[in-house]
Amino acid sequence: MLVGVIHFALFLWTHSSVEDISAPIRNVGTMVELRNSEDILRLREIAEYILPDRIAIGHVPVVIKSNRISELEHAQLRYEILERDLDEVFKAEQLRLASSKHQAQGPATWFSDFKSYDEIRSYSDMLVQLRPDLLSIESIGLSLESRDIFALRIGIGEPGIRPAMLITSLMHAREWVSGMVSMCTADALVRRYDSDPEIQSVVDNVDIYIIPVLNPDGYTFSWDPDGERLWRKNRRDGFGVDLNRNWSTGWGSAGSSDDPMDQTYRGVAPFSEPETIALRDFVSKIPNLRSYIDYHSYSQFIVYPPGFEASRSQAINEADHEQMAHVLADRIHSVHMFPYEVIRGVDWYPAGGTSMDWGAYEKGWMSLTIELRPNPTFEMGFVLPPDQILPTCEENLPGMIQIANWTIDGIIPEIDIDDSDNTEEEAGSNDKDNASSSGCSITSSHPTPWLMQCAWIILAVTQVRPRSRPTRKPAV
Numbered sequence: 001m002l003v004g005v006i007h008f009a010l011f012l013w014t015h016s017s018v019e020d021i022s023a024p025i026r027n028v029g030t031m032v033e034l035r036n037s038e039d040i041l042r043l044r045e046i047a048e049y050i051l052p053d054r055i056a057i058g059h060v061p062v063v064i065k066s067n068r069i070s071e072l073e074h075a076q077l078r079y080e081i082l083e084r085d086l087d088e089v090f091k092a093e094q095l096r097l098a099s100s101k102h103q104a105q106g107p108a109t110w111f112s113d114f115k116s117y118d119e120i121r122s123y124s125d126m127l128v129q130l131r132p133d134l135l136s137i138e139s140i141g142l143s144l145e146s147r148d149i150f151a152l153r154i155g156i157g158e159p160g161i162r163p164a165m166l167i168t169s170l171m172h173a174r175e176w177v178s179g180m181v182s183m184c185t186a187d188a189l190v191r192r193y194d195s196d197p198e199i200q201s202v203v204d205n206v207d208i209y210i211i212p213v214l215n216p217d218g219y220t221f222s223w224d225p226d227g228e229r230l231w232r233k234n235r236r237d238g239f240g241v242d243l244n245r246n247w248s249t250g251w252g253s254a255g256s257s258d259d260p261m262d263q264t265y266r267g268v269a270p271f272s273e274p275e276t277i278a279l280r281d282f283v284s285k286i287p288n289l290r291s292y293i294d295y296h297s298y299s300q301f302i303v304y305p306p307g308f309e310a311s312r313s314q315a316i317n318e319a320d321h322e323q324m325a326h327v328l329a330d331r332i333h334s335v336h337m338f339p340y341e342v343i344r345g346v347d348w349y350p351a352g353g354t355s356m357d358w359g360a361y362e363k364g365w366m367s368l369t370i371e372l373r374p375n376p377t378f379e380m381g382f383v384l385p386p387d388q389i390l391p392t393c394e395e396n397l398p399g400m401i402q403i404a405n406w407t408i409d410g411i412i413p414e415i416d417i418d419d420s421d422n423t424e425e426e427a428g429s430n431d432k433d434n435a436s437s438s439g440c441s442i443t444s445s446h447p448t449p450w451l452m453q454c455a456w457i458i459l460a461v462t463q464v465r466p467r468s469r470p471t472r473k474p475a476v
Contacts, residue, residue, distance in 0.1 A: 026066040027090075029083035031059055042075040049230050049263070051382065056349065063230060090229040093383065097223075107191070111184055111393065113386040114176045116223050117147065117216050120183060124152055124212070131190045134203060140211070141278025144235055147216035149278050154189050155207040163288045164207040165407045166365075167400070168279070168355065169295040171243045173218030173231045174382045177372050177392055178295035182212040184393035185400055202404040209286065214275055215243055230382060232263050234273055241267040244294075245353040246276045249361045250308030253352030266353050279355070283363070291366040291407045292359040293400060298381040300340045302329050302399075303369040305360040307345030308352040316360045318344075324406065325368055326417050328399035335395035338373070345369070366406060370396065 027048065034040055034057050043050070049063040062079075063086060064072070072079045083089060100113045110123060128135050136153050143149060153159060167185065169178035189208065192199050202208070213219055217235040221227040233240025242263065245256035248270035252258075256266040271277050283289055304321035306314075325342040332340050345351060359367035373392045374381040384392075406412060 023066070026084065027086040028064050028066050028069060028081060029086050029089075030062050030064055030069075030072070031080045031082055032062045032072065033059055033078040035078075039075075039077055042077060046071045046075065046077075049232075051230075089383065091225075093229070094225055096386075107187065111180065111187075111389055114180060114389070115183070117213055117220050120179060120212055121148070121150065123183060124150070124186070127152075127186060127190050131193070134193055135186070135190055140282040141274060143215070143217045143275055144273070145217040145220075147220070149211065149214060149216060149275060151282065152186050152210040152212070153207060154186060154203060154210065156204055159207050160287045162205055162207050163290050163407045164209060164286050165291040165293070165404055166283060166286075166289060166359075167208065167210045167293045167295065168214050169211070170213045170215055170219050171294065171355065172296060173215050173222040173233070174229065175295075175297040175372075176219075176222075176382070177297050177384050177389060179212045179219070180389050181295050181372060181393050181396055182210050184390075185397060186210050186212075188393075188397055198401060202401055202408075205408045206404045207286070207288075208404065209283075209289075211279065214279060233265065234275055236267070236273065239265070241265055241273050243273060243275050244296075244355060245351065246270060246273050247280075247353045247355050247358040249357040250306070250310070250352035250354070253308045253350065255308065255350035256352045264351075270353065276355075289363070289365065291403050292356070292363075292368070293403060294355055294359075294367075294369045295372060295396075296369060297372040297384070298374050299371040299376040300338065300373060301348065301369075301371040302326075302332075302340050302342050303345045303348060303356065303371065304342070305345055305357050305367055307354045307357050307369075308350060309346060310357075310361070314361055316364075320412060321360070321366065321368065323412050323417075324366060324403070327402055327413050327415055328368070328370070330415050331398040331402050332395045335398060336391050338391075338395060340370070366403065368403075370399070372396065 032043055032047075034043065034055070036057070040055055040057075043055070043060070043062065046068055047062045047064055051061045051063065061082075066084070069081075097113060097116075115123065124137055128137055134154055134156065138151050138153060139148050140151050141149050155162065167182055169175075169182040172178075189199055189203055193203055194200070215234055218231055218233055218240065221235060222229055222231045231240070233242050237260070239260040242256070242265055245251070245264050245266035251266060251270040255264065257264045259265060267273055271280060302325040304325045305316060305318070322342065322344070329340045329342050332338070345354075345356065354369070356367050356369045359365040373388055374384060402413075
C-alpha cells in the first residue's frame with residue numbers, strides 16, 4: 001500500500017511541474033516583479049528578452065524559454081505567465097502577413113499591415129515613379145549580409161542648397177512600426193504635395209532624407225520563420241551588435257554592454273559595423289543638415305539628449321531640445337489624443353553610444369528619439385496590432401512637420417508645458433481606421449479590431465493590474 005502511495009505521489013509531482021522536459025522548448029511571455037537591484041541581476045541571467053529595452057524596479061514584461069521558468073522560482077522572483085507559447089503568436093502573425101501579400105497593394109491597403117524589407121524597397125521605387133520630381137533613392141552602403149541600405153531624398157531641385165533634416169528607423173529590427181512611420185511620412189509628403197500647403201512649404205524649403213531600414217539584416221531575420229521575431233541587433237557573427245550603442249558619443253558608457261550576448265552589446269569599437277559607418281559617411285556629405293528624428297518603439301516617449309552621463313565639457317543647448325520635444329508631444333497629442341511623455345534620455349535609462357547623442361554632440365543637430373506606440377504598460381508591445389499603424393503614422397506626421405519648420409527658420413514655438421500626465425482615456429475613439437486628415441493620405445481597410453488580433457496581449461491586460469506610466473527617475 002505504501003509503495004502505491006509513493007508511486008502516485010511521484011506521478012503527481014512529475015506531471016504538475018512547471019516544465020515538461022519532454023515538450024519542445026517554447027518562448028513564454030511573463031510579467032516579472034522586480035523589487036530591488038538583486039532581482040534585476042538575477043533576471044538578466046534567466047531572461048531571453050526583457051521588454052522594452054530598459055529594465056527598472058517594478059513589473060517588467062519578459063520573454064523566457066519554457067525550460068527556464070523554474071529558475072524564476074529558484075531565484076525567488078515573483079512572476080505571472082501571460083502567454084505559454086509566444087511562438088504560436090508569432091506563427092499566427094506570419095500567416096496573417098503571408099495572406100496579406102495576396103491582397104491588392106495600392107495606397108489604400110499598403111499601410112494596413114507591416115511590410116518586409118523587399119516590400120518597403122518596392123514601395124519606395126513606386127513612389128519615385130509617381131513623383132520623380134520630388135523623390136529620389138540613393139544607396140548609402142551595404143549591410144553585413146550585403147543588403148542595400150537606401151535613403152529616400154524628398155525635395156525639389158538640386159540637393160545641398162536648402163537646409164536638410166534626417167529621419168531613420170528600424171535601427172532595431174523588432175521595432176516594426178518605426179519603418180512604417182518612415183514610409184508613411186514619405187508617402188504623405190509625396191502624395192499630398194499638390195493639395196496641402198503646409199507639406200508643400202516643407203518640401204519646397206527642406207531636403208528631407210529618410211532611411212526606412214537602417215538594419216536590413218536584423219529586420220529580415222525578424223521576419224524569417226526560422227529567425228527570431230524579437231531580434232534587436234544586426235547579424236554580426238550570429239550574436240549581433242546593437243547599432244544604437246555603436247556610435248562614438250558616449251560609447252562604452254552605462255547602458256551598453258561588452259558582452260556579445262547582451263541585447264545592448266556595443267561592438268568592439270565605435271563604428272565597428274557597416275550599417276553605422278554607412279550612415280555616418282552619408283550624412284557627412286550632406287551640407288546644411290540641421291535636424292534628426294530617430295524612430296523607435298515602444299513606450300510613447302519623446303526622448304531628448306543626453307542619453308549618457310555627459311561631462312561638463314560636452315555641452316549642447318539642452319533647453320532647446322527639451323522645449324522642442326514638448327512642442328512635438330503637443331502636436332502628436334492633438335491628433336488622436338494619445339499622450340507621448342517628454343523625457344531626458346539619461347533620466348529614463350542610460351544609453352551610451354546612440355545616434356541621437358552623436359547627432360546632438362558631434363554634429364550640432366536638433367536631435368530627438370521618438371518611441372512610438374504602444375505605451376509602456378501595454379505588455380510585449382513590439383507585436384503591435386496592424387490597425388495601430390495608421391493612427392501612429394497620423395499622429396507623428398505633425399511632429400515631423402514641426403521639426404522641418406524649425407529646420408527652415410530655427411524658431412521653436414512657445415507652448416505651456418504641463419507636467420501632469422495625460423491619460424489615454426482622453427483618446428476615446430482615437431483610433432478610427434479612416435482618420436486621414438492629419439497624416440497619410442490613405443486609409444486602412446483592415447476590419448478586425450486590434451484587441452482581437454493579439455489574444456495574448458488581451459490576456460495580459462485582463463490579468464495584470466494596470467500600472468502607472470514610468471516616472472522620470474533614473475533606471476537602476
